[in-house]
């Protein structure tokens with residue numbers, strides 16, 4: 001059987017390999033519980049044989065125990081996924097279902113770019129950022145507050161006034177293409193890890209356990225919605241809510257636009273499709289949302305996605321492999 005030193009070396013390699021895959025590439029090579037078991041076995045081995053401990057052992061990571069995961073956060077308002085439309089007919093059906101159910105001839109929508117990043121939820125209490133979490137499975141996400149504090153465009157305190165006592169803002173963390181190219185150029189120069197695409201870069205960065213590591217990758221954020229709201233009112237439409245979020249200091253994409261009916265949606269889709277390659281960030285489609293909140297509540301949700309919103313995806317594009 002292997003000596004304690006050999007066993008420790010095997011454990012160290014497995015832990016580091018699983019850790020890198022998880023934090024750099026958002027890949028889960030082994031289940032969290034297995035990862036934690038390996039770390040605990042290595043700790044026990046190092047306690048029994050102190051001569052085995054060396055500086056780069058995963059048990060020596062910042063804050064002592066190799067943090068194996070983030071705290072869990074339960075979303076009071078679930079972070080939902082979106083139904084997809086891939087054709088104009090499906091978009092027309094989406095509009096027809098809403099206009100029939102709400103008995104309206106013309107329906108106004110908020111049309112928005114669908115960024116190819118990482119959905120997150122930001123919680124503010126009395127106007128101060130208190131917690132940020134990933135989407136996770138929609139109900140439970142990971143607390144990545146420390147990493148989100150490194151993102152310059154995310155306000156630590158709200159600007160202006162009149163915000164609710166509790167305000168959750170939902171949006172997308174992403175890495176702009178220029179920052180992605182710069183990161184990879186630097187990685188090539190210094191034999192670092194070249195990243196496959198901006199989405200993985202954003203996911204990997206947000207899940208770095210060491211906020212200093214996370215800060216090395218320039219991330220951005222666009223707000224696109226709200227979660228829990230307590231002790232205050234928001235405007236009656238989604239578009240007015242986005243305008244309000246902008247006043248409170250959140251970045252909101254200039255591409256967001258209020259349009260009318262199926263024609264308005266499809267014109268928006270074609271316009272964004274044309275402009276797509278010139279945008280500063282990757283998008284994988286656009287999102288249409290019934291603009292008035294009362295109507296949204298009437299439409300409700302089907303399974304895990306709202307009836308009042310769909311994503312209209314672009315045909316898959318060959319990924320720029322770097």
Ligand SMILES: Cc1c[n+]2nc(N)[nH]c2nc1OC(C)C
Nearest residue numbers: 080081082112113114224287309
């Ligand atoms: C998942 C998602 C993604 N996006 N992206 C935008 N722009 N809005 C938006 N809304 C989403 O979900 C809400 C409709 C619940």
